[in-house]
Amino acid sequence: MQRLGERELRVLELKDIRKTFDDLAGGHWVLAEGLNLQVPSGSTVAVLGPSGSGKSTLLKIIAGLEPQDSGTVSFDGVDLARVPPERRRFALMFQDFALFAHLNVRDNVAFGLVEQGLGRAVARERALAMLVVFGLAERARFKVWKLSGGEQQRVALARALITEPRLLLLDEPFSALDAQLRAGLRDEFAQHIAQRRIATVLVTHDEAEARAMAQRGYRLTAGHLHQAW
């Protein structure tokens, strides 16, 4: 239940999340301990931390792809414990784009729409329209590996945004791209996100990037989130 007004609207809320991990070598890692996070609606929150600190795992917990040991994840006040990933409408984007090799660009973008129940023809139409917005219309029938890295990540964004997700989860989305590309892509992403007013959680190790994109930033250290700005 979103309440308009001066009070900040909390959309995503993580309460007291605890997550530990036992690796094959017998090590015991604490990724999160009594972790709390609130993401207001329409805003972008960044989570900073060195590689291996568990930031990606945090995103997976939010998406429902990994269970936390204890604590709750809720959206709009609703506890998501019983909601499987495919019903949460949280889009997840990856460093390696994760595009489907057996589908062309257009069908990749249409994927989520088909899952929502739209007919294939309608889904493809809408996907094409989306690709026009992204300036990738001529690549619509291409196989995904024929695109450059930047183009692939934009296709991935198109694929995510077309399903009108309630939350966007970005897992180091620009790490695989060169510096010049990164800046341009960052601005493009920010524009799309702002346009649609989607709440976003950005996970990265690049502080400059985080500051440029997010209104609020946290550092993940020793299982806790400390607000940085």
Added chain:
Amino acid sequence: MGMGRTTWGWPAVGLALVPALFLGLVMLAPLWRLALEARAGASWQMVAELWRDDYLRWRVSWSFLQAGATCVAALVLALPVSWALARFHFPGRALVLRLLMLPFVVPTLVAAMGVLALWGPRGWISGWIGIDLQDTPWLLLYGNLFFNLCLVVRAGVEALGQVSAARVAAARTLGATPWRVFWRVEWPAIVPWLASALCLVFLYCLSGFGLALVLGGQRYATVEVEIYTLVAHELKLAQAGVLALCMALLTGLIALAYAWIEQRLAAPGRADAIALRPPAGPGAWCAVAGALLVLGFFCAAPLLAIGIRAATAGPDAWSHVFDEESLRAIWNTLRFTAMALLLATVLGVTHALAARRSIWLRAGAFLPFIVSPVTVAFGLLLMYPGWSASLSMLVAAYALLAYPFVAKSLGAALDVQPEHLTQAARTLGATPWRLFWRVTLPLAMPSLRRGMAFAAATALGEFAVTLFLSRPEWATLTTLIYERLGRPGAGNRDDALVLAAVLMLLSLLVFLLIEQPGSGRRDAAFGRAGAARA
């Protein structure tokens, strides 16, 4: 991070139930029934007696020895061959890969005749070179390799097709020569697949479905013959049961060890396979030629001998192919294979999906090969006497021995599927079933098709199914061949050779249908998915 522990939700249990139920009904229940019958006579004393028997111990150690030797030889030969086939694209490559499966299809007796035509006292090759290999252990090894080399080579080709190009490139830029790249990057990536194939080879050699046996005679028989004799001819079920159980435990341990290795080594791969390129330079051509030579020598030569003898058999023998009997046999072969393939695919897919989580299920894929088929056959007879001469039992028997290929092949592909793809699909709204149908299965399709081709080959070649009761109206090409070879006369011999040639041609057709042509190029394309262009 290794494979995470996943919970056993209802869908997972349902999946696991399908192969479990099948194995239970078709294999475990009959064995239990047989064990009941045997229990009356069995005792710990009997077990002790069996193991004190020198002959039996020697048989067992011999069985393991020749199986192990074959595995080593197969690995040593298969590595360079599969590397050449996996890296170089040359005209006829797809055909070679399909021909590789023919040794499975040809009845052992016919294969022995082919080997004899080459290496016998009046053989073409031995006459030319001037040596006689009959009754030597080399012929035995040859016999085992004829059959098993193709398994390991195909597994190797598939495995090498999954190695990440980016990793290889990184290794090269870090100073590794192609040889070092193989050992440090490619070899670790392909070990799980090879382990799977070698385990299967080991079990085959142990169980004695062998060309080696026919060639070498009974002195080199494995324990399988003992069990067969005890069950089929002496009806000493207690002893047979004890022996079969001991062997099953021993081989079961191997299967379990293999499953443990596979699960440890399974790591999601990157979806950027190394593209096939035409051979450049004399070195590359030598590699390809060498690979073809090895394959030709071990696998193709006996088949060619059969083909040539069939071709020269004369119009009389070929006219018999159009007899009502032969035509019906062809029809039976095709329809039984189709039915068995369908059943095997369903079982294989469900098994592979369920086995991702359980090491026991992984090992369980080998169950049909661990237990002696003669015991299963007699158990079925005891358990379902009314059904023993029914078509459903026949198809079930075919599927039992065929589905592990589907399960193993698909399982290996599922192991290396990149995690991010499944995660992306889930967050885009795909339920687990939709995820499987739209993403997992299409990406694993090449491996599934290969597994199905092997399953089809097994059904066409009818391993040991002839142990079950059969009816003349169900005669297949294989049973017809054995019928012909059950009587003396050059006419019968030529008829059998011609039918064998027909069987080989039909099988090639079936493989073509399953692994559609051009899919080789498509597979390579799938592989390049993740490579980003700068």
Added chain:
Amino acid sequence: MLRKTFSIWATTVVASAALAATPVSAQELRVLVHNSFSLPKPMLAQFESESGIKLGIIKGGDAGEMLNKLILTRAQPIADVVFGIDNALVAKAEAANVLEAYTGAAATRASVVPLKGPIVAVDYGYVNLNYDKAWFAKSGLALPKSLDDLAQPAYRDLLVVQNPATSSPGYAFLLATVAGMGDAAAFDWWARMRANGVKVAKGWSEAYYTEFSRNGGSRPLVVSYASSPAAEVFYSKEKLTVPPTGNLFLKGGVMRQVEGVALVRGGQNREAAARFIEFMRSRPVQEALQTTMWMFAAEPGVARPDVLRHASEPVQFEDPASDLVASKGADWVSRWTRVVLK
């Protein structure tokens, strides 16, 4: 798209296969036979139309296996009538109580060869050695005159036999040696043969088609049937008039096999079963089986086809008592295995 085409193809095949599958009907006479059973189809079809019952022939492996399957399922028999139990096996069948005595016409008629027990004789044959004429002509070696000769160095590495544990003719040959020479001498001979390079094959087909020198192997002497030379002529490609192989009848190396047909205890369709037994002893069938199963007819006065003149019959042969075989057969096989294979 690929999936669609495959699934369509698969479903059509399965559907047609399912439609073509013949269900086992109750109105079927189930006949258990061994794998060498063969009669012309028109003859069987005629029986079906005359008796009004469908014939369901079930092949159960070789004779020994077939009997064991019958014994194993005696609580719920898988057949109504069984063909192929021979003189070596009938006592075992009797002891296991799986046969029922038939008292019809065929049982009361005399047969060329006797077969004791609740079984009606149908055909008979001989298991003995065959030799490759071409090989012996080329090598100049004289044919062995006794089993002892075979154990001499001159005949080293020339004989291939079948494993009695897995092969019916192999078993018959073993019985012949034991009956002909007595226990001790027989196994002594086998030990000497092992030293003299006897090769053991799994079954008749393996021995004949991969070891026998006539078919490209290295051994000119093989355990086979007295009718095999005749079959070689019948199935020859160049229309031979003289068999390329010959029968070698050595003392202690010839065994007479008499096969019969019997009612299965607990089986159904008794009337049809009785008709089948009569059918097997009827003249047309007795004549036909000589060139389809390559055995001699048990019914007296049946005309012998011309080609069978190449199948010489031995003057002397072994025919051990059935109960002796039943009690000692398994022991002899294990002893043989120890002596020859271990």
